[in-house]
Amino acid sequence: MLDYVLWAMLGTLYGMLVGIIPIAGVTTALITVFSMGSYFMADPYVGLVFLTAIVASCASADSYTSILTGIPGASTTAACVIDGYPMAKRGEAARAMGIAIADSTFNGVLYALLAFMLLPYYGKIIVLFGRPEFLGFMMMALACVGFVASKNVFLSIIAIAFGLFLGFIGQDSVGNARFAFGWEYLENGVSMIVLLSGLFGIPELVDGFRQKLKSAAPPMPADYWKQLFQGFNDARTHWRDMVRGGFIGFVTGLLPGVGGAVGDFLAYGATKAAHKEKQEIPFGEGNPIGLIGCEGANNAQKVSSMIPAVLFAIPAAPFAAMVMAICMYFGMEIGRPSLLTDTNFTTSIAFGYIFGTIGVALLSIFLYKWIIKILEVPYWIYATVIIAVIIYANMQYTQGWEDLALLGILSAVGVVLKHFKVSRPAILVAYVVAFKIDEYFVATLQLYGYKQWKPGLESMADFRWFELFSITNHPLFLLSIAVSVGIIINSIVRKDKGIDYV
């Protein structure tokens, strides 16, 4: 038990530290601890506590920094800046922090309890899923992320195709090398840690250099405690906005690949829509209600983004992919039904998240003065340290030069994709889903079409078309295919309804 508390504390402190750093977010925090994966092999549950404490504390600290500096720590906190930063500039930084702390803690704890403690009951849903149902669900995830996360159909197709290509690199169903181009290292596929570092970690940090990022927080207000409690009181008074924001964040977090910035902005939009009356301080100019409406969405979204990862191994957001990758490193098979009946798993994930959420709130209240000091450190210093640690963490995957070479290639690709606004979350989900689509497609073919399927066209002659009709006994499969088609058609017809989440 002592181990659990100790690692939860370390996770909270580390997550908070990275969260404070502008540009760096939860994904970056997790990439940098990848090399610690082997430490937790003997007791992966301790590792899980550490990871979830990092996620929770980093998510909250991210918002606090965004409010104080006006620079989003990660895209998921961008909406908080709209009203939070003007409040800070107006001399109400501690009030804004009070709102953020109350909102993040309330929604983080509430949804962690609701989601994680109910995990064992989701197991009953999973057993309804066979190979065809999983195949249909993967297609739906692909349609959802590709065509909801981007307004541009052409860029969506590029993102999906590129993600699928990356995911198909490795081996086919009987273990033959595929798309490895003679490079043996690629026969095992592109590792998730290298992909996430290349597509997300490095490009964001490089962008900070490009922007010549300078962060400065307002000085500590003389009436710090008074403002802080005023913020708590604001959150209590407008509890409906707080709950609504959390709920929206939670629901959007469930959507594969979409559970990033979308939840915050939707929550902010819903808050504005719910307050059509004339505001003393207009929205966008430092209205506390605007901050209350969106702040907790980030924390609720972090919780719900982990649910598809745990149930189906589909990450709803890049950080969830990183949680999966690290858990797999220390031998825990995320996305497997056996986990849902494992009470140690549900307890660890809930404990880590709740500890991190409450821990970072307390630390932020009492260490406010020091948070401001950290923000005065020039960007290039901590960005340099983080990039160095990311490179080191990637070298730990196979301990070979190949990790570094692939990281270099993918980082360059990531910078280009970011520049041209190709949806990187879509690429990530397509990459993850590719392997699964392959697995479920081949299995479905063998169960409903082929007695024995071999890669290549020669086995087409053995196809038993008449058996394929038995797949109509799987209504969930047919429904998910219909929904996928609907999403694609809708996104083409109503292009403006999409969201450019790059």
Add this chain to the structure above:
Amino acid sequence: MKKLLITLLASAGIMGAAQADYTLIVPQEPGKGTSVWAGIVAKNLSKFTDEPVVIRHIPGARDIPGFNKFHNELRTDDKTIMVAHGGNGVSFLLDKVDYNYFEYDLIGSNNNDIVLGKHAGADEKTGNWKIAGGSGFEPDGAAVAMLLCGPQGTGTVAEYLKCWRERASWINGVSGGEKRLGFKNKEFDVARESPAAWLKFYKDIEANELWFTHGILDLANKKQIADQNFPGTQFEDVYKRLWGVAPSGDLYNAYRLTRNWRDVIQKSLWVNKGNPNTSKLRTALKKMLADPESMAEINKLAGNYPWIVGDEGPAMLALLKSLITEKALRDAVTWNQEAYGFPSVFKPELLK
């Protein structure tokens, strides 16, 4: 740009500080069964070696490239140790590989078993059985074929293939956790696990039963004996109870070949022949095997199974070699190609 350069130099410094001492080469990516096992062995073996033991993963198709790289490039380094698993043993027989066990010294091997399960009450003599398979499952599929089909004429591979096509659907490319889910929701009819995983994952699943195990090859008596962790479940016993006769024929001989090349060296540590650290490493391994704390951690993952320690290596390899006959090898290749669709090849050099 200058700042980015500093970043790269800083990372090079960190990497330089992390130079390894003894290095375990693991032929698969982090997180897979043998990688996790190697991680725990490295941690515990480090307690008894003069220098720390670290891991380097070299993954690739069917876990072959890492072992090939050890053979072709790395084995001349005195501090490099190869971690091989049962799948490597089967690939040595049936796939194009560069590595060759006869050119190495054994540090130690965990002589392990595999557990097969079926739905409670399922009748082996009827229906089409759906089996999720993959690389390393070769002997399991052959055993399942014999149990489903019973005695077939003279027991040739061709006769079993005919029955197999009627009685079984072999589904390739399904990962471990998916197989469990597929078995749980009755999409698949057979469960296949390591002993520790069987106890971990299947104890709570209603309506499943342990079908059979492969047993353990007893080196001293040169015969297959029952797995003491699951008494009365050895394949030969289960077959005889079901069909009234002992298994025999070509497929059975091919099965015995692949079974033992997989299970006797299911988790093993090798160094190049003549490596000056061999004796030191074997002593460290013996100390680790005698340490209750280390073994509790290792057995939790792999089950409580006997170890073959280094100096027993030549006898073990001689016994495994004696199983390789031209007929058994050809039949194993044919079975793999036809029953599973694997790209196996006959390698006459193994008969020399």
